[in-house]
Amino acid sequence: MEIVKASTRFETNAGYLSGEDISQGKKYLSELKGIFADRDAFDRMDPHTPVYEVQMHQSVVQETAGGLFFGISRLFPGKVGNEYFMTKGHFHQLRDRAEYYWGISGVGVLLFMDERRKVTAYQVEPGSLHYIPGHIAHRLVNTGNIDLVVGACWPSDSGHDYDSILQDGFLVRVYEQDGKPVLRLTENESI
Ligand code: PA5
Ligand code: NI
Numbered sequence: 001m002e003i004v005k006a007s008t009r010f011e012t013n014a015g016y017l018s019g020e021d022i023s024q025g026k027k028y029l030s031e032l033k034g035i036f037a038d039r040d041a042f043d044r045m046d047p048h049t050p051v052y053e054v055q056m057h058q059s060v061v062q063e064t065a066g067g068l069f070f071g072i073s074r075l076f077p078g079k080v081g082n083e084y085f086m087t088k089g090h091f092h093q094l095r096d097r098a099e100y101y102w103g104i105s106g107v108g109v110l111l112f113m114d115e116r117r118k119v120t121a122y123q124v125e126p127g128s129l130h131y132i133p134g135h136i137a138h139r140l141v142n143t144g145n146i147d148l149v150v151g152a153c154w155p156s157d158s159g160h161d162y163d164s165i166l167q168d169g170f171l172v173r174v175y176e177q178d179g180k181p182v183l184r185l186t187e188n189e190s191i
Contacts, residue, residue, distance in 0.1 A: 008057055015072050015104040015149035017055045026053040027088070029080075034166060035088060037173055037186070038081030050076060051085050052140075060156050067156035074149050075108065075142040082175045084108075089139030089170060091115075093159025096134035099152060103128040106148035109141040109174050109181060119172040121183055124150060137165055141174040143181040 008019035030047035052075040060067035078085040089111070092099070101110060103124045110130055112120045114137075122130055124140070132138050142148035172183050 010070075010072075012104070015074065015151070017057055017070075017072055021058050022055055023058050024053060024055040027051050032088065035086070035169075036080035036083050038083060041081035045080065049078070051078065052076060052087055062156065063159065064156045069154055069156050069158075071152045071154075072104070072149065073140060073152060074147050075106075075140055076147055077106075077142050077145045079176060082177070084141045084143050084174050084176060084181065086141040086174070087139050088162055089113075089137055089165045090160040090162050091137045091164060092134065092154070093161045094155075094157055097155045097158035098134050099132040099138070099154035099158070101130040101132060101138070101140075102151045103130075104149040104151055106142060106146050107144040108148040108150075109143055109183075110150075111139045111141065111170055111172060111174070113137040113139075113170050113172075117168070117171045119170060121172065121174070124148065137170070139165075139170055141181075143174060143176070 010017055029045055029049040029051055032051060036042050054071055054073050056069060056071040075085060103126050105126055108124045110122045110124050115135055169186055171186055173186055174181050175184055
């Protein structure tokens with residue numbers, strides 16, 4: 001019997017996965033149409049601008065019950081108008097599936113929204129740990145000027161439901177005002 005070396009590496013400081021069973025994908029601005037509030041500013045930007053990339057260790061096939069996935073999300077700094085770059089955001093397809101996020105580098109905001117659209121915003125920073133219960137939509141926002149890198153672990157049968165977010169959006173958006181992040185209701189009220 002021998003001690004087996006891991007076939008996959010997680011570079012904790014760099015926030016990078018390498019080795020076997022890693023898949024990765026990049027999201028460009030063109031794939032985020034309708035997500036940001038300022039449509040004119042969006043149309044003026046280069047659609048090939050990268051907004052975020054996700055690396056994932058795919059240990060089992062999608063939808064396997066009882067397995068786990070492990071991912072690293074890297075959200076680049078930037079804004080559309082005054083609204084910070086953010087992920088699409090999703091509920092899990094199987095609504096009761098939970099997830100862990102943890103901050104690796106950069107600063108940002110993790111938005112939670114429940115099924116009644118009540119939003120809570122948490123500060124993400126290196127070392128912050130976030131438990132996302134089931135039935136909670138989640139979206140990351142980069143409010144800093146370096147990459148926001150976040151680790152994630154979630155059940156392999158969770159799935160992603162993007163449609164309800166694309167349709168109704170999150171009720172709260174994160175904007176830069178006087179160099180600082182502020183939260184505003186989508187209807188433009190200050191909260
Ligand atoms: O599983 C997660 O919640 C993350 O890995 C996200 O999928 C990732 O941050 C990208 O965000 P989204 O799936 O909303 O585009
Ligand atoms: Ni998720």
